[in-house]
Amino acid sequence: MSVSASAENSRSGLLPIVVLASGRGSNLQALIDARDAGALPVEICGVLSDKPKCQALQRARDAGIPTFALSARDYADRASFDQALFARIAEFSPRLIVLAGFMRILDPTVVAAFAGRMINIHPSLLPKYPGLHTHQRALDAGDEKHGSSVHIVTPTLDAGPVIAQAQITIQADDNAETLAARLLPLEHRLLCACIALIARDRIQLAADDWCYDGQHLQRPLQLGADGELSSR
Numbered sequence: 001m002s003v004s005a006s007a008e009n010s011r012s013g014l015l016p017i018v019v020l021a022s023g024r025g026s027n028l029q030a031l032i033d034a035r036d037a038g039a040l041p042v043e044i045c046g047v048l049s050d051k052p053k054c055q056a057l058q059r060a061r062d063a064g065i066p067t068f069a070l071s072a073r074d075y076a077d078r079a080s081f082d083q084a085l086f087a088r089i090a091e092f093s094p095r096l097i098v099l100a101g102f103m104r105i106l107d108p109t110v111v112a113a114f115a116g117r118m119i120n121i122h123p124s125l126l127p128k129y130p131g132l133h134t135h136q137r138a139l140d141a142g143d144e145k146h147g148s149s150v151h152i153v154t155p156t157l158d159a160g161p162v163i164a165q166a167q168i169t170i171q172a173d174d175n176a177e178t179l180a181a182r183l184l185p186l187e188h189r190l191l192c193a194c195i196a197l198i199a200r201d202r203i204q205l206a207a208d209d210w211c212y213d214g215q216h217l218q219r220p221l222q223l224g225a226d227g228e229l230s231s232r
């Protein structure tokens with residue numbers, strides 16, 4: 001099953017999504033704010049976390065969104081944790097699952113069960129720098145550009161097809177903190193713009209593939225200064 005503006009969604013006009021987060025939750029907050037501003041036609045059905053005390057859950061509670069948390073230490077292994085987490089997610093009947101700072105590797109079984117219905121935001125210009133410490137790795141490599149990517153989640157970490165990217169130029173005096181701080185507002189716009197296009201059925205997702213207005217593109221959509229995604 002792929003994500004599209006199904007009959008079910010078009011009745012309310014809102015795409016039902018679930019957000020997974022582990023920490024600060026600034027991307028979640030950007031989604032909430034865009035939704036409230038009428039710029040993001042989604043229903044945020046639930047926010048789930050592996051960190052019961054994280055700020056993301058508090059942001060969700062403040063916004064009146066149902067939350068659910070589980071601790072890895074209560075489960076014997078990754079597979080049983082993920083099965084419990086995704087059983088709870090399924091109860092929300094989301095059409096799209098958004099990993100927004102969710103800091104766990106997912107078991108391939110649950111990824112397969114939601115193939116083509118799960119996206120992640122990652123702070124690098126994938127395929128460069130999957131995993132952690134992306135800002136420092138871009139600096140260490142002497143890169144001119146850095147950025148963030150939204151991609152389809154597949155069983156291999158940060159390796160699914162990249163749908164859209166935001167880019168910044170690395171300055172001579174940048175360090176990992178300044179890069180992260182400059183990138184974060186763009187990440188927020190990138191994630192909101194990408195989900196808005198999915199909700200409006202301009203982007204169609206499949207298990208290992210995506211289309212923009214029904215067309216396969218040669219490269220990811222790019223975030224412009226106007227906050228919009230384009231194929232240029």
Ligand code: GRF
Nearest residue numbers: 024025026027101121122123
């Ligand atoms: C973001 O940089 C995102 O790209 C990465 O984790 C961070 C989450 O930030 N996956 P926040 O918790 O949304 O503030």
